[in-house]
Amino acid sequence: MQDTQWIDRREYPFQPRFFETTAGRVHYVDEGQGRPVVFVHGATAWSFHFRHFIRELSQSHRCVAPDHLGFGLSDPPANGESKPAEHAQHLSQFLASLGLRDITLVLHDFGGPIGLACALENLDNVRQLVLCNTWMWPVNRDPHFERQGKFLSGALGKFLYEKTGFGFGTLARRASGSALPDNIWRQYTGPLATPAARCAARRLAGERLGSGGWLDELSRQKEKLAAKPALLIWGQKDRVLPRKMLQNWTLVFREPQVHTFADAGHFVLDEKAAELTSVVAQFLQQ
Helix, strand or coil, rough: CCCCCCCCCCCCCCCEEEEEEEEEEEEEEEEECCCCCEECCCCCHHHHHHHHHHHHHCCCCCEEECCCCCCCCCCCCCCCCCCCCHHHHHHHHHHHHHHCCCCEEEEEEEHHHHHHHHHCCCCHHHHEEEEECCCCCCCCHHHHHHHHHHHHHHHHHHHHHHHCCHHHHHHHHHHHCCCCCHHHHHHHHHCCCCCHHHHHHHHHHHHHCCHHHHHHHHHCCCHHHHCCCCEEECCCCCCCCCCCCHHHHHHHHHCCEECCCCCCCCCCCCCHHHHHHHHHHHHHCC
C-alpha cells in the first residue's frame, strides 16, 4: 500500500476511486455531474495537475482524471512496462467502464498522444479537445529530443532519475521552465519516493523516441481531428516541448482557439490556473 501522508488535502481534497485492470489498479478522481470532462496527464505529472480545474468545473460538469499505471496513486504496471500504447489501451477500457458520452478531453504532455489514441477509436463520442503543451507525431530525428532520449536511456540518466530522484526533483523542474512553489512541486514528486516508483515515469519519458512508430501511425490520422473544436494552451518557457509544436497544432485544426503564456512553462495549467479555469469554462459552453 502506497504511503499517501505527503498529500496536501487542502490542494487535493478529492475522494479516491479505483478501476481494476489486468496490469494493476488505476486511481482516478470523479467529481461533479453533467457533461464529462476527462483530464489525461503526461510523463511528469498525475491527476494533481488538474486540481484547480476539477474544483471549478465540477460545479457544472462531471470531471474525471485517472492516474496512469505507475503514476500518482495508481499501482505500478505489473509487467514493468510504461509504453504509451499500453496506457492508451487502459484509458480506453477505463472510459468504457464509466459509459461516458460526449466527452471533452483535456490533454497535457504524453496525455496528448495517449488521449488522442483513445479519441480516434471513437471520434463520435468526443465533443471537444483542450491540448496543453503536448504533441502526437514522431520526434526521432529532432536533435532536441534525441539529446533528451540519449540522456534518459544512458547509465547516468537512469541513475539520476531512478536511484537518486534528482531527475524529477531538480532536472525535470529546471527543464520545464516552471515557477511552481516548493510546496506544490512536492506534490508532483510525492508519488516518486522510491526507485521503483520512478521507473515508470523515466520509461514513459524515454518513449518519446522509443514509440516513434506508434506516434507516426497516430500522426497519420490527424486529419480526422480537423473539424473538432480545439483549445490550444501553451506555456512558451517550456524546455521539454519546443514552441514549434504549437505551430504544428494550429495546422491540424480548422479554427483552433489559441492561448499562449510567455511567462509559463511546461506546467502551464498549474502556473496559470487562475486565468485558464475561466478560459476552459467558456470553451466548454460553446
